[in-house]
Amino acid sequence: MWALSTPNLPWAPWRDWTRYFSYGADDYDAEGHEEQKGPPEGSETMPYIDESPTMSPQLSARSQGGGDSISPTPPEGLAPGVEAGKGLEMRKLVLSGFLASEEIYINQLEALLLPMKPLKATATTSQPVLTIQQIETIFYKIQDIYEIHKEFYDNLCPKVQQWDSQVTMGHLFQKLASQLGVYKAFVDNYKVALETAEKCSQSNNQFQKISEVGKIPSCRLYFTILSAFPAALLYKPIDRVTRSTLVLHDLLKHTPVDHPDYPLLQDALRISQNFLSSINEDIDPRRTAVTTPKGETRQLVKDGFLVEMSESSRKLRHVFLFTDVLLCAKLKKTSAGKHQQYDCKWYIPLADLVFPSPEESEASPHVHPFPDHELEDMKMKISALKSEIQKEKANKGQSRAIERLKKKMFENEFLLLLNSPTIPFRIHNRNGKSYLFLLSSDYERSEWREAIQKLQKKDLQAFVLSSVELQVLTGSCFKLRTVHNIPVTSNKDDDESPGLYGFLHVIVHSAKGFKQSANLYCTLEVDSFGYFVSKAKTRVFRDTTEPKWDEEFEIELEGSQSLRILCYEKCYDKTKVNKDNNEIVDKIMGKGQIQLDPQTVETKNWHTDVIEMNGIKVEFSMKFTSRDMSLKRTPSKKQTGVFGVKISVVTKRERSKVPYIVRQCVEEVEKRGIEEVGIYRISGVATDIQALKAVFDANNKDILLMLSDMDINAIAGTLKLYFRELPEPLLTDRLYPAFMEGIALSDPAAKENCMMHLLRSLPDPNLITFLFLLEHLKRVAEKEPINKMSLHNLATVFGPTLLRPSEVESKAHLTSAADIWSHDVMAQVQVLLYYLQHPPISFAELKRNTLYFSTDV
Numbered sequence: 001m002w003a004l005s006t007p008n009l010p011w012a013p014w015r016d017w018t019r020y021f022s023y024g025a026d027d028y029d030a031e032g033h034e035e036q037k038g039p040p041e042g043s044e045t046m047p048y049i050d051e052s053p054t055m056s057p058q059l060s061a062r063s064q065g066g067g068d069s070i071s072p073t074p075p076e077g078l079a080p081g082v083e084a085g086k087g088l089e090m091r092k093l094v095l096s097g098f099l100a101s102e103e104i105y106i107n108q109l110e111a112l113l114l115p116m117k118p119l120k121a122t123a124t125t126s127q128p129v130l131t132i133q134q135i136e137t138i139f140y141k142i143q144d145i146y147e148i149h150k151e152f153y154d155n156l157c158p159k160v161q162q163w164d165s166q167v168t169m170g171h172l173f174q175k176l177a178s179q180l181g182v183y184k185a186f187v188d189n190y191k192v193a194l195e196t197a198e199k200c201s202q203s204n205n206q207f208q209k210i211s212e213v214g215k216i217p218s219c220r221l222y223f224t225i226l227s228a229f230p231a232a233l234l235y236k237p238i239d240r241v242t243r244s245t246l247v248l249h250d251l252l253k254h255t256p257v258d259h260p261d262y263p264l265l266q267d268a269l270r271i272s273q274n275f276l277s278s279i280n281e282d283i284d285p286r287r288t289a290v291t292t293p294k295g296e297t298r299q300l301v302k303d304g305f306l307v308e309m310s311e312s313s314r315k316l317r318h319v320f321l322f323t324d325v326l327l328c329a330k331l332k333k334t335s336a337g338k339h340q341q342y343d344c345k346w347y348i349p350l351a352d353l354v355f356p357s358p359e360e361s362e363a364s365p366h367v368h369p370f371p372d373h374e375l376e377d378m379k380m381k382i383s384a385l386k387s388e389i390q391k392e393k394a395n396k397g398q399s400r401a402i403e404r405l406k407k408k409m410f411e412n413e414f415l416l417l418l419n420s421p422t423i424p425f426r427i428h429n430r431n432g433k434s435y436l437f438l439l440s441s442d443y444e445r446s447e448w449r450e451a452i453q454k455l456q457k458k459d460l461q462a463f464v465l466s467s468v469e470l471q472v473l474t475g476s477c478f479k480l481r482t483v484h485n486i487p488v489t490s491n492k493d494d495d496e497s498p499g500l501y502g503f504l505h506v507i508v509h510s511a512k513g514f515k516q517s518a519n520l521y522c523t524l525e526v527d528s529f530g531y532f533v534s535k536a537k538t539r540v541f542r543d544t545t546e547p548k549w550d551e552e553f554e555i556e557l558e559g560s561q562s563l564r565i566l567c568y569e570k571c572y573d574k575t576k577v578n579k580d581n582n583e584i585v586d587k588i589m590g591k592g593q594i595q596l597d598p599q600t601v602e603t604k605n606w607h608t609d610v611i612e613m614n615g616i617k618v619e620f621s622m623k624f625t626s627r628d629m630s631l632k633r634t635p636s637k638k639q640t641g642v643f644g645v646k647i648s649v650v651t652k653r654e655r656s657k658v659p660y661i662v663r664q665c666v667e668e669v670e671k672r673g674i675e676e677v678g679i680y681r682i683s684g685v686a687t688d689i690q691a692l693k694a695v696f697d698a699n700n701k702d703i704l705l706m707l708s709d710m711d712i713n714a715i716a717g718t719l720k721l722y723f724r725e726l727p728e729p730l731l732t733d734r735l736y737p738a739f740m741e742g743i744a745l746s747d748p749a750a751k752e753n754c755m756m757h758l759l760r761s762l763p764d765p766n767l768i769t770f771l772f773l774l775e776h777l778k779r780v781a782e783k784e785p786i787n788k789m790s791l792h793n794l795a796t797v798f799g800p801t802l803l804r805p806s807e808v809e810s811k812a813h814l815t816s817a818a819d820i821w822s823h824d825v826m827a828q829v830q831v832l833l834y835y836l837q838h839p840p841i842s843f844a845e846l847k848r849n850t851l852y853f854s855t856d857v
Contacts, residue, residue, distance in 0.1 A: 091255065113142055170262070183241060298473070328344070328345045342477045370419035388405050389409070416531075423439045440531040500596055505686070508524070524565060590615075644725050661722050669712065684713035742755050768843060771843060804824070
């Protein structure tokens with residue numbers, strides 16, 4: 001959302017009730033407690049613009065009709081969620097508050113327009129204060145914005161006053177959203193308007209003289225407004241769009257899906273969110289920080305939580321990028337009731353900051369990735385705690401119990417956030433020390449690097465901060481920060497989107513806008529448990545300005561809300577190896593991000609979109625399959641193929657013990673993919689997988705030749721797809737509940753007895769294939785130091801594929817997508833992990849009267 005702070009306006013009692021309608025977090029500290037506000041520092045130098053709802057004579061007249069006024073005070077007895085019928089009342093409450101703040105906004109626009117007419121009157125005289133061009137530049141589009149909101153207010157006001165269940169107002173919000181182009185024009189003109197206003201504001205004496213002789217009424221007011229032009233003019237209109245967007249979000253929460261307003265409000269929200277996203281990309285949202293002793297203004301450009309390697313251990317830091325300095329801080333521990341502050345760990349003036357090239361970086365032997373299975377364990381604990389919290393809430397459990405669970409969840413999420421990043425981001429002070437951050441995403445590394453390099457293009461001077469200056473700067477961090485909370489789900493409100501659980505299918509089509517030929521590829525990232533992870537990578541399209549990949553990927557989502565696409569130029573220079581992770585550094589050509597809106601994504605049809613990044617346009621399509629839909633296994637209508645056909649039918653037809661497709665894929669992976677980093681975890685190209693599927697289904701003679709030429713991740717993906725498309729999971733629907741009970745047993749002997757008995761209960765083709773796959777996965781895990789695939793990783797990939805509840809089973813006891821992840825996946829992974837960690841299991845021991853199992857099938 002828009003990151004600017006509210007301009008310093010005089011404190012007034014009406015703010016006590018407008019807090020309810022502010023829809024912002026600026027009035028709250030890190031713990032969520034409301035801060036005590038008085039008159040802001042320096043308010044005596046700012047213009048006094050009365051923001052009370054009845055300042056304007058015109059609006060006051062409208063409000064003096066007795067019962068016709070809009071009360072800013074929330075109606076009594078409307079606690080959210082008390083009764084099912086309160087949705088209508090909640091909509092009225094939200095709209096009443098929005099109307100009150102809309103009235104304030106119209107007042108502010110009127111105040112800005114007030115001096116325009118007298119200034120225009122003098123523009124044609126022999127002694128103009130401002131030229132017509134200057135006036136039009138400074139007040140550009142304000143009149144249009146005023147008229148848009150005046151019309152909106154006048155139409156919405158009577159609807160709220162005559163409120164009933166039949167009232168519709170979605171068309172008003174949709175019309176308001178459709179006119180956001182005026183705001184875009186206003187913002188595009190901002191820099192010129194600001195420069196013009198600053199030049200005019202230097203004519204202080206002229207304003208005073210003219211005002212004294214009464215030639216121009218309201219010139220003092222004009223000058224006061226002009227002196228605060230950057231804050232009042234830039235912030236107010238964009239803030240209005242931000243707030244109306246949040247109001248739309250709240251209205252949708254309390255509007256039934258079948259209400260005629262719902263699609264209109266949804267459309268208005270989509271337009272508003274897209275507008276804000278485009279504005280955030282076009283403008284550097286900066287907030288004034290502190291004034292240096294030399295009178296220069298230092299501004300906050302970017303801040304966020306990063307993991308720093310300090311004294312051979314990981315530390316979570318809050319990093320602040322100002323216009324001339326990078327400051328690394330941590331929150332001080334404070335006693336209850338005391339105001340929180342930051343403690344500066346170090347700072348580097350941007351004039352002294354350099355990025356060492358990969359080959360210049362010193363090796364960091366102390367940077368070791370955290371074991372994947374421990375990260376997976378944390379995810380499972382978090383998922384289990386989420387489920388417990390939901391159960392407590394559903395059963396109206398004690399708030400203390402819920403708080404305890406939330407605290408545990410925060411601790412695990414914090415550990416996951418601290419230990420998951422592995423991508424090095426090194427910065428160096430040319431006068432001394434180097435610092436190393438670890439990030440989870442190349443996207444973030446690029447964002448920080450680009451923001452710093454953009455500031456370094458200016459004429460920056462080196463400096464040393466005195467202890468007082470450093471204290472003042474660090475003290476400003478708490479007030480100025482744009483990122484308030486550590487990015488973990490336990491910090492989210494209960495009504496925030498839980499994200500998507502299931503499978504996102506993405507086709508990366510093509511890209512345009514490259515100025516010269518290059519070797520190009522894209523990667524896809526999605527957020528998971530508060531941080532971003534890379535999930536897929538296209539092939540390299542060589543020596544081109546218009547790559548056409550047309551590659552499809554299937555990405556598993558775990559509460560994801562965003563998709564990122566990064567476009568790279570491939571580097572083949574082996575000298576440019578990063579010593580931190582022993583990988584060649586490729587150049588990012590562009591990057592972009594979109595929100596995964598459930599309403600847009602959750603359809604059966606492909607949704608095509610374009611991400612624009614630094615002049616480059618990447619075209620892609622996507623569709624989403626929820627976890628409950630992914631449980632559905634559709635048997636093949638023709639029994640001649642192998643996909644979607646019972647394993648017993650395939651093995652009988654082939655006269656084999658293990659299906660041919662399984663043996664060939666396993667053989668190829670072991671021949672040339674067993675040392676591939678992320679084998680079975682990194683998605684293969686979906687079009688390649690579909691081609692292999694068609695060849696195996698047709699029993700084509702060219703299978704072996706095609707396998708030898710195919711990308712190894714596509715072969716691994718084909719094997720996973722085969723098991724996923726079986727009419728029932730390899731470990732069968734019938735035995736699923738027993739596997740769940742067996743893995744939950746505490747006594748090792750009882751568990752061993754139960755788990756072996758369950759294997760004996762499998763049909764022979766299923767059992768032999770399972771044991772064959774088990775030995776293969778163990779051989780893959782033996783290469784973990786090279787391929788980064790542990791037994792736990794492999795269990796996470798294959799567990800939910802080999803062992804799933806039947807549709808009936810899943811519907812009987814699961815209530816949400818998050819539950820599917822937490823209840824089932826944890827247990828499915830643990831079942832497969834149990835067998836992977838078990839000493840070799842002999843088919844003969846399980847079935848004493850059958851031949852010994854061997855891989856020679």
